Amino acid sequence: MAAGRPGAAPFAIELRGISKAFGPVQANRDICLQVARGTIHGIVGENGAGKSTLMSILYGFYRADAGQILIGGSPTPIPDSQAAIRAGIGMVFQHFKLVPNFTVLENVILGAEDGARLGPSLAKARRALQALAREHELEVDPDALVEDLSVGHQQRVEILKALYRQAEILILDEPTGVLTPAEANHLFRILRGLSERGKTIILITHKLREIMDITDHVSVMRRGEMVATMRTADTSPEALAELMVGRKVLSRVEKGPARPGRTVLEVEDLRVCDAHGIERLKGVSLTVRAGEILGIAGVAGNGQSDLLDVLGGIARGTGHVRLNGRALDLSGRGCNGHARRKAGIAHVPEDRQNLGMIMDFTAWENVAFGYQGDPRYRRGPLMDNDALRADCAGKMARFDVRPPICDLPAKSFSGGNQQKLILAREIERNPDLLLIGQPTRGVDIGAIEFIHQQIVRLRDAGKAVLLVSVELDEILGLSDRIAVMFDGRIMGVRDPATTSERALGLLMAGVDDDKGAA
Amino acid sequence: MDLPTALQILDSMIRLGTPLLLACLAGLFSERAGIFDIGLEGKMLSAAFLSAAVAFVTGSVWLGVLAGLVAALMMSAIHGLASITFRGNQLISGVAINFLASGLTVLLGQYWFALGGRTPSLEGAARFQPITLPFAQELREVPVLGLIYAELISGHTALVYLAFALVPLSWWLLYRTRFGLRLRAVGENPAAVDTAGVSVVGIRYAAVAICGLLTGLAGAYLACGLSAGFVKEMTAGRGYIALAALIFAKWRPWQALAATMLFGLLEAVANRYQSLDLWGVPLPVQFMQALPYILTVVILAGFVGKAIPPRAGGQPYVKER
Numbered sequence A: 001m002a003a004g005r006p007g008a009a010p011f012a013i014e015l016r017g018i019s020k021a022f023g024p025v026q027a028n029r030d031i032c033l034q035v036a037r038g039t040i041h042g043i044v045g046e047n048g049a050g051k052s053t054l055m056s057i058l059y060g061f062y063r064a065d066a067g068q069i070l071i072g073g074s075p076t077p078i079p080d081s082q083a084a085i086r087a088g089i090g091m092v093f094q095h096f097k098l099v100p101n102f103t104v105l106e107n108v109i110l111g112a113e114d115g116a117r118l119g120p121s122l123a124k125a126r127r128a129l130q131a132l133a134r135e136h137e138l139e140v141d142p143d144a145l146v147e148d149l150s151v152g153h154q155q156r157v158e159i160l161k162a163l164y165r166q167a168e169i170l171i172l173d174e175p176t177g178v179l180t181p182a183e184a185n186h187l188f189r190i191l192r193g194l195s196e197r198g199k200t201i202i203l204i205t206h207k208l209r210e211i212m213d214i215t216d217h218v219s220v221m222r223r224g225e226m227v228a229t230m231r232t233a234d235t236s237p238e239a240l241a242e243l244m245v246g247r248k249v250l251s252r253v254e255k256g257p258a259r260p261g262r263t264v265l266e267v268e269d270l271r272v273c274d275a276h277g278i279e280r281l282k283g284v285s286l287t288v289r290a291g292e293i294l295g296i297a298g299v300a301g302n303g304q305s306d307l308l309d310v311l312g313g314i315a316r317g318t319g320h321v322r323l324n325g326r327a328l329d330l331s332g333r334g335c336n337g338h339a340r341r342k343a344g345i346a347h348v349p350e351d352r353q354n355l356g357m358i359m360d361f362t363a364w365e366n367v368a369f370g371y372q373g374d375p376r377y378r379r380g381p382l383m384d385n386d387a388l389r390a391d392c393a394g395k396m397a398r399f400d401v402r403p404p405i406c407d408l409p410a411k412s413f414s415g416g417n418q419q420k421l422i423l424a425r426e427i428e429r430n431p432d433l434l435l436i437g438q439p440t441r442g443v444d445i446g447a448i449e450f451i452h453q454q455i456v457r458l459r460d461a462g463k464a465v466l467l468v469s470v471e472l473d474e475i476l477g478l479s480d481r482i483a484v485m486f487d488g489r490i491m492g493v494r495d496p497a498t499t500s501e502r503a504l505g506l507l508m509a510g511v512d513d514d515k516g517a518a
Numbered sequence B: 001m002d003l004p005t006a007l008q009i010l011d012s013m014i015r016l017g018t019p020l021l022l023a024c025l026a027g028l029f030s031e032r033a034g035i036f037d038i039g040l041e042g043k044m045l046s047a048a049f050l051s052a053a054v055a056f057v058t059g060s061v062w063l064g065v066l067a068g069l070v071a072a073l074m075m076s077a078i079h080g081l082a083s084i085t086f087r088g089n090q091l092i093s094g095v096a097i098n099f100l101a102s103g104l105t106v107l108l109g110q111y112w113f114a115l116g117g118r119t120p121s122l123e124g125a126a127r128f129q130p131i132t133l134p135f136a137q138e139l140r141e142v143p144v145l146g147l148i149y150a151e152l153i154s155g156h157t158a159l160v161y162l163a164f165a166l167v168p169l170s171w172w173l174l175y176r177t178r179f180g181l182r183l184r185a186v187g188e189n190p191a192a193v194d195t196a197g198v199s200v201v202g203i204r205y206a207a208v209a210i211c212g213l214l215t216g217l218a219g220a221y222l223a224c225g226l227s228a229g230f231v232k233e234m235t236a237g238r239g240y241i242a243l244a245a246l247i248f249a250k251w252r253p254w255q256a257l258a259a260t261m262l263f264g265l266l267e268a269v270a271n272r273y274q275s276l277d278l279w280g281v282p283l284p285v286q287f288m289q290a291l292p293y294i295l296t297v298v299i300l301a302g303f304v305g306k307a308i309p310p311r312a313g314g315q316p317y318v319k320e321r
Helices: A051-058 A081-086 A104-109 A118-136 A151-164 A181-196 A208-214 A237-245 A304-311 A337-343 A352-356 A363-368 A385-398 A415-427 A445-460 A472-478 A501-508 B003-032 B040-058 B061-085 B090-113 B145-153 B158-176 B178-188 B190-195 B200-226 B238-248 B253-272 B285-300
Strands: A013-022 A025-035 A040-045 A066-071 A089-092 A169-173 A200-204 A217-222 A225-231 A263-273 A279-289 A292-297 A318-323 A345-348 A433-437 A464-468 A481-486 A489-494 B276-278 B281-283
Touching: A013 A051, A025 A051, A025 A217, A040 A051, A040 A181, A040 A208, A040 A237, A051 A089, A051 A169, A051 A200, A081 A089, A089 A151, A104 A118, A104 A151, A118 A151, A118 A181, A118 B158, A118 B178, A151 A169, A151 A181, A169 A181, A181 A200, A181 A208, A181 A501, A200 A208, A208 A237, A217 A237, A237 A445, A263 A304, A263 A464, A279 A292, A279 A304, A279 A464, A279 A489, A292 A445, A292 A472, A292 A501, A304 A345, A304 A433, A304 A464, A337 A345, A345 A415, A352 A415, A363 A385, A363 A415, A385 A415, A415 A445, A433 A445, A445 A464, A445 A472, A464 A472, A472 A501, A481 A501, A489 A501, B003 B040, B003 B145, B003 B158, B003 B178, B003 B200, B003 B238, B003 B253, B040 B061, B040 B090, B040 B200, B040 B238, B061 B090, B061 B200, B158 B178, B158 B200, B158 B253, B178 B190, B178 B200, B190 B200, B200 B238, B238 B253, B238 B285, B253 B285
Parallel strands: A025 A225, A040 A200, A040 A217, A089 A169, A169 A200, A292 A464, A292 A481, A345 A433, A433 A464
Antiparallel strands: A013 A025, A013 A066, A217 A225, A263 A279, A263 A318, A481 A489, B276 B281
16 A cells, blocks of 8 residues: 555554544544655545544544554554654644744643743753754744744744654644745745654645645545555646545636626725724725626735625725725725625625524525525515525525535535535625635535636626635636735736746735835 | 821721732632633632631631631532533623522521521631731831831731732742643633643643632631621622722732732722712712722723733633544
8 A cells, every 4th residue: 555665664653444433424434544754645635534533533632433553663542632742743733722822932832841840841942942943944933922923933833842742743734724835835845854854744735736746645535534545756636636526626717718898896095904903904906897807815814804804894994995886885884794785796705604604594594694685585574484495495406505405504514515505695696796705715626616617607797706715726717817915905916827826926925026025 | 198097098908908819819810721700709708608607616717717718619619510521601600609609608607507697706716816927016116117017017817918928929830830831821722732732621620729729718818807707798799809800900910919909998998988078079988888899890891901811711622623
């Protein structure tokens, strides 16, 4: 199964027949995995394929129902995180496990203190951190508060935490989701260096390009099973995608040339302050025309969310926004989601689970949200539940929502199917402008394809689409024009056909090729 | 105002501020670990009752204190069980403790002593006696400083000195020890502690236990130090005032000392000046007595600047994958 095993040295980590069930759901079934010491091993799979469960078992969060874990050739039970740490396993979670108002040093020693008094531990950690920083390009100010650090630096703190605990096996869960391309490259350099020094690295990601770029071996999980393990050099992204989904997948969005018409949305000098009085949008101007998709690229947190919120009527701002030539209310009583919907704006929010749906409500209730006052859905003063259910059933059929059961609560659907429900609700209202944030975050590859097709179809029907995504591939694949946001400003607008990913990456980091650093 | 009057007011501030200080530190440990505790009031009340009852029966104030500690610890155990083990709502658990204590103390008091819920008056060794510090009498003649030493610093009961010593001790424990680091981390991001291989549940129980011990001391001081026996509802909202002081202090020990002494001072002033003329306008006695509570409302309404509570406060920790 595994290839390229160096000599007869035992595997750094070996899983034999790991199974884990949650009630009737078999999250992991008879998983076998061998990872050679000093290699970078990728694990890919769709959401719900069982990657997270497997890693939780490795880190002692869950106990496997059956199977064996071997570390360095000897069977090692891992009943809790303490045991995992003792076995030399370090974990860098997707959502960092850091205490925001502690210093870097305090975060590093937490749980690994040498004695009851902190002083000696802190001094020892300070020396250790200096050594690690020199060796691995992991410079971080030890006295900085974690909340003041950039996301990339916070991730370094997580890696430092693992290394300070003498981790030999480092597991990273979706490590690049929150990083700029430059930060991601730096991370990969660090990981390369670590593997060259004999550390074993397991990288969990859904970004196939990263797998191809950095791993030595790759394993594919599907529906709880490990379906393939191979040398990365012997495979291709297309082959991996097919293994993950179990069928052929279109990796590129198929779309014809855009035929932009009249201007639908005009934004001029839009400014937004957050609850702390910090200016999040610092004078944004842009236009979106009918029949085109304007993609907003940028690292999360550079104002894209605020732009969507204020256009969607959730947040307030100052400036001028015109829809079809009519000014929108940005700060008065007309600034609310309902008014925006009436004006012809549909909004698929970034935070699907909190703003897009009510997770405990049924699918048919969710499909009506925002439009519940529609005469179609009413019978006198009451809601016409039969009409709502029938409407929901139709939407489920047209948008291929599975399972097509109207009475199921929203939380019982997968991320992709939740998103399809929201899309059905917003698109079928025939809006002039669709605001859509992170359309495929947490969505499986198969559903991504479908969602992208729907967005393109809306464009071809002559509607304007404002797309916000942190996935550069998605922006490049869907957009007819790309605006890059950095620090609350539009850094520039580019044509995707003539712009390289590298150029976009620089803009996303606030560097303008034409003007030098901004 | 002359020096002796000022000293008397300050002396009274220390005596009245001490139970607030103890309760505030109790809340500090609990809330810094992410367990909100609105039940400080109920814990103090049950400790006050049981300490007075045992002190009366045994004639020993120290056995009374011990009983007070046990009573508050038991209430803490209920709160811990509800909010840590069973991941219940911490506010509801706290309110339940307040009701439980309020009813149970009177019920048991009536059953045991048949005095309408009161305990008999404590006398002699059943009550805390003032401790005269060395040379207090001799130094009295030294101008100003001698008087301050004799009047203000000397002559308090043991728990007052203990409460003041607990301030630097709490600071040291929270900021200079492994336990403190973990406790503060658990209140900010328990997942970080959990993934570091440390038991979140263990730390939170330890914090809740410390909270119980400190409210136990506060209650015992109320019944056996400040008063001479238990009276129905004798805590009179001190648990809530301590919570307000905790927010005022932004969950830090030295600031807790300052905040609770401010409340103590208001109470002392209200006791001393039953009515006050303010630029010719007479302030009624009710207003003076309401001052600490008015300040509480002002503080809780957020007029003291931004107070950021521990981020994981009030949330039961559920291990996520």
